[in-house]
Amino acid sequence: MIGRMLVAALLVATWSLPAAAQLTPDAEKALYEAAKAEGSVNWYVAHYSTEIAERYGRAFTEKYPGVKVNVVRATSGVVFQRVVQELRSGPPQADVLASADISHYLELKRRGQLETYRPANSATLIEPMRRIDPDDQYHAVSFGLVVLMRRTDKVKAEDAPKAWTDLHDPRWRNQIALSHPSFSGSVTTWTAALNKAYGWSFFEKLEKNKPQIGRSLLDTNAMLKAGERTVGMALLQAAAQDQDKGEPIAPIYPTDGGVVIAGSMAIVKGAPHPNAAKLFMEYLQGEAFDRLQSQDFFEPMHEGVPSRTGLVLKNTKLLIISPEELLKAAPEVKDKWRDTFGN
Numbered sequence: 001m002i003g004r005m006l007v008a009a010l011l012v013a014t015w016s017l018p019a020a021a022q023l024t025p026d027a028e029k030a031l032y033e034a035a036k037a038e039g040s041v042n043w044y045v046a047h048y049s050t051e052i053a054e055r056y057g058r059a060f061t062e063k064y065p066g067v068k069v070n071v072v073r074a075t076s077g078v079v080f081q082r083v084v085q086e087l088r089s090g091p092p093q094a095d096v097l098a099s100a101d102i103s104h105y106l107e108l109k110r111r112g113q114l115e116t117y118r119p120a121n122s123a124t125l126i127e128p129m130r131r132i133d134p135d136d137q138y139h140a141v142s143f144g145l146v147v148l149m150r151r152t153d154k155v156k157a158e159d160a161p162k163a164w165t166d167l168h169d170p171r172w173r174n175q176i177a178l179s180h181p182s183f184s185g186s187v188t189t190w191t192a193a194l195n196k197a198y199g200w201s202f203f204e205k206l207e208k209n210k211p212q213i214g215r216s217l218l219d220t221n222a223m224l225k226a227g228e229r230t231v232g233m234a235l236l237q238a239a240a241q242d243q244d245k246g247e248p249i250a251p252i253y254p255t256d257g258g259v260v261i262a263g264s265m266a267i268v269k270g271a272p273h274p275n276a277a278k279l280f281m282e283y284l285q286g287e288a289f290d291r292l293q294s295q296d297f298f299e300p301m302h303e304g305v306p307s308r309t310g311l312v313l314k315n316t317k318l319l320i321i322s323p324e325e326l327l328k329a330a331p332e333v334k335d336k337w338r339d340t341f342g343n
């Protein structure tokens with residue numbers, strides 16, 4: 001299961017790579033020529049902010065002139081539903097889907113709506129991330145953690161919540177920032193993982209403190225930066241980015257576990273630009289891109305690429321939910337969320 005594979009990837013210190021471990025120059029040239037004839041690739045993406053996704057798209061086009069990346073950025077739930085609607089009504093417009101909710105890939109795979117393709121550059125990844133789907137229909141591109149965060153000028157480190165269950169303390173009434181699992185794949189994973197760990201009573205207790213609820217996890221950071229809330233949930237990468245920019249935000253590693261989020265990608269069946277999609281997939285799994293995204297505080301997926309988050313994994317408890325568990329749990333936790341929080 002990807003969850004256990006991901007933990008292994010995080011904890012093992014050294015990896016051995018095969019001798020021919022990446023896309024060969026001849027194969028890259030041939031794929032580039034085919035992609036250039038198509039002219040563009042449509043990237044439906046939830047992993048990154050619009051600003052970051054467009055910057056990554058421009059970097060791809062700088063490397064491969066003549067192949068433009070059209071970024072369609074939304075939350076995981078929105079991009080997934082858009083792809084489903086396109087497939088239902090006719091040929092899709094999406095080429096590459098990048099949802100943070102891995103259950104989306106399992107559902108599309110079940111329907112036969114993903115292309116089979118194994119990027120050659122997957123061989124350069126740390127070993128357990130090289131092939132997260134044995135049928136080569138979805139692939140790893142990033143991973144991270146959902147953690148707690150605090151506004152540093154309002155909440156001292158010693159007073160901040162240390163565990164997810166600390167958010168039940170009445171002192172945090174009207175102070176908590178959350179996001180919605182119906183819109184965000186990362187939040188779906190977090191909700192399912194916390195439900196697995198504590199049962200739904202965790203969320204019923206959380207509701208009593210009247211959290212403010214946004215859509216994407218980027219909304220929680222925005223709430224804290226605007227002074228609307230003082231503590232909340234966050235992607236580690238986003239909290240570390242804000243902290244680096246001088247914002248009064250600091251991540252907190254929950255003592256009961258950060259929730260592992262696997263960022264994946266897939267080529268949609270019947271994609272309008274199939275060769276550009278394959279070239280883009282190769283690029284996203286290459287070391288050059290990994291170094292680029294690691295500068296934005298995403299955890300690296302290649303040996304030797306440094307991490308900027310300061311995460312010390314041997315000292316960090318992780319909460320894992322497998323793709324199969326997530327696919328089964330997602331509809332139920334979304335329904336329960338609406339019943340409990342009223343939105």
